[in-house]
Amino acid sequence: MRGFMVFCRKELTESYRSYRLVILLVVMALMGIMSPFTAMILPDILSGSDLGGGLILELPEPTSFDSWTQFFSNVSQMGMLAMILVFAGLMASELSKGTLIPVLTKGIPRGTVILAKFTVATILWSLGYAVSWIICWGYTIYYWGAQDFTHPWITFCAPWLVGELFLALMILGGTLVSNWGGSLGVVAVVVITGNLVNLLPEVRPYNPITLAAGTLGLLDGSHSVEDFTPAIAICVGAIVLCLILSIVVFKRKQL
């Protein structure tokens, strides 16, 4: 536990001093500001557009649902991309540079390093996600008034959970290959495979990648919690599996 706390403190310091935390917070805050704002102005921009043949586009008044649609869309694309770029070097850069060698020879167990890195990355990602969500929520209330959510945790934590999966995958990739290419490659393979698998409707409910785009179906009542449960369970299982594999691989890795 001592080694875990020592390494977590080092990771937090690194996140702060290498501007990892600031970059993530700024990008995620922007997502939070842009989502309701885009939802608000999009009808004004697009309404009245001539679609050709005298057909004029008429859009309905935006609602809070449009704000959350934008939120899920922004977070699953720009937000995830920022998060991936910020954390891609989590294991990879330490292994390629050799900065872990003095640490490991001081007695910090290898498994502790993996768990501490995942823990701190989780804290930062959660913080960034929370900042984004709180800003979006505040503006959504400001523009459209308070709203009741039936299943707020499941509704809004789904993209966060996919972010956690990406973190675990990047740690695994970095541990396996010891460079950024490994971290990014593993995530790319999973994302591409996930999107290809989505073409099969019978597999879609089990595909964690679908969670990245959010659980809008819970907001508009078109889906129930049970519809997302298999994908959430598989996502959690995949995170745990990635971490276990990372520890096993790292323990056997010749440094």
Place this chain on the structure above:
Amino acid sequence: MNEVLSIQNLHKSFGAAKVLQGISLGVPAGSVYGFLGENGAGKTTTMKIILGLLQGDRGQIHVCGEKVRFGHTTTNRFLGYLPDVPQFYPYMRGREYLKFSGEAAGLSHSQIHQRSGELLELVGLGTVKKKIGAYSRGMKQRLGMAQALIHQPAVLICDEPTSALDPTGRQEILDILRAIRATTTVIFSTHILGDVERICDRAAVLHQGRIVLEGSLGDLKARQGSQGLRLEFASREDLTRFCERVLDEFIELISQTSVIVRTTDIRQEHQVIGMLADATIVPLSLEAISPTIESLFLEAVR
């Protein structure tokens, strides 16, 4: 003799390349042990296996009586390690890194405070405030030495600590090693033979994955014996008379009145003295040439 490190029959291959082929050695407590070898001889591999960073294929290693296991760090509490190119977190300052290292090693805050101060003074970084990212190579090497010693290890393992440094930097590192030898056993790999001669009391030569020479520096030199005799004569005439009695292939002229006679054993040296007596020449000086660590090394890896 109390050994802090013992290696028995250690083998290691990387693919088809057999890097270590059954090396065995023992490092007595309190010694400064030079681990010599050409580049690629297997020095770093051996050190990393001792630290549990690499897995040996066969053989056993004991540090302070405890068996080393790959991937485990328990025996590392006895060890301090300075890699050949130490890498640190560039955003930290030296004192901060030592605090982190001390915490990782399980020291208390007061111990860390005290040790950091002592070690930063020892390595000459006591007044340096800048971040490690702005350190020179020599400064990083000295900080590496401090972090390796923060937990007062019984054994300090240094992988070519002086190879990439300028003469001043090298001298500083050797001075530090000399300063800690009273409390810490030092094992350091190098291919700078002069460094071994200056501070080591024992040495092993690793060649093509095998230990080809091992022992105290005094024993190693005595084992090889003299490499020749250096003679200084009173006149050129004496030198000429002497040279007429010795085969040209054994003679190396140094000046008009001095010469080195290459010998391979003590019997030949007796013959040279006999020749002097026969020719009734009394040289001004006669000196046996001791082998240098360089000549021992070259002989061992031939």
